[in-house]
Amino acid sequence: MYLRFDSRRAPANxxxxxxxxxxxxTIRRRLPAVLGLAVLAALVTMAARAASPTLxxxxxxxxxxxxAVGSNVRLSEYRGQAVIISFWSSRCSVCxxxxxxxxxxxxxxxxxGLVVLAVSVDDDPMHAEQYARxxxxxxxxxxxxxxxxxxxxxxxxxxxxVLIDRSGIVRYLRGDDRADDDSYVAQIxxxxxxxxxxxxxxx
Numbered sequence: 001m002y003l004r005f006d007s008r009r010a011p012a013n014x015x016x017x018x019x020x021x022x023x024x025x026t027i028r029r030r031l032p033a034v035l036g037l038a039v040l041a042a043l044v045t046m047a048a049r050a051a052s053p054t055l056x057x058x059x060x061x062x063x064x065x066x067x068a069v070g071s072n073v074r075l076s077e078y079r080g081q082a083v084i085i086s087f088w089s090s091r092c093s094v095c096x097x098x099x100x101x102x103x104x105x106x107x108x109x110x111x112x113g114l115v116v117l118a119v120s121v122d123d124d125p126m127h128a129e130q131y132a133r134x135x136x137x138x139x140x141x142x143x144x145x146x147x148x149x150x151x152x153x154x155x156x157x158x159x160x161x162v163l164i165d166r167s168g169i170v171r172y173l174r175g176d177d178r179a180d181d182d183s184y185v186a187q188i189x190x191x192x193x194x195x196x197x198x199x200x201x202x203x
């Protein structure tokens with residue numbers, strides 16, 4: 001029995017192989033760019049994480065931001081008071097609970113000199129304003145649409161809080177949503193008492 005092959009028609013496997021060979025140079029050209037972007041993203045993330053602890057013991061970067069409701073706010077105007085800066089986003093599932101807990105703390109310690117500033121990192125100010133109106137707080141909800149402030153504080157996760165003493169020095173960093181935790185309250189009291197406890201970062 002003889003098998004006949006039509007030399008004018010390439011086998012299906014040959015066609016697939018040819019197509020793969022044709023794409024190989026394109027893949028090789030794109031691979032360095034893809035790898036380069038991946039390495040750059042990793043370096044940016046590592047740099048942000050490495051930068052956060054270096055804020056502790058240093059003067060908090062000053063800023064002025066518009067409020068979702070009300071006037072503009074400048075951090076340096078609160079020198080002499082203990083300040084919590086809490087970074088949030090309308091896309092953050094636990095941020096609403098964190099803002100509510102901070103609101104309760106603010107109501108308790110406001111008369112002792114506590115200031116709370118909540119900074120949104122939303123890209124769309126409309127979303128941030130709608131969220132702010134839906135989650136009303138007794139402290140300013142600020143808009144950082146340019147991300148200038150979040151970059152200055154090396155924010156790489158949410159919610160994230162920065163605790164600043166009366167001298168304007170960063171004393172504690174909090175990367176959690178437990179504003180009613182005993183350790184959180186102890187840090188606030190230390191700042192209000194103007195006692196400089198050992199600075200640190202909490203996970």
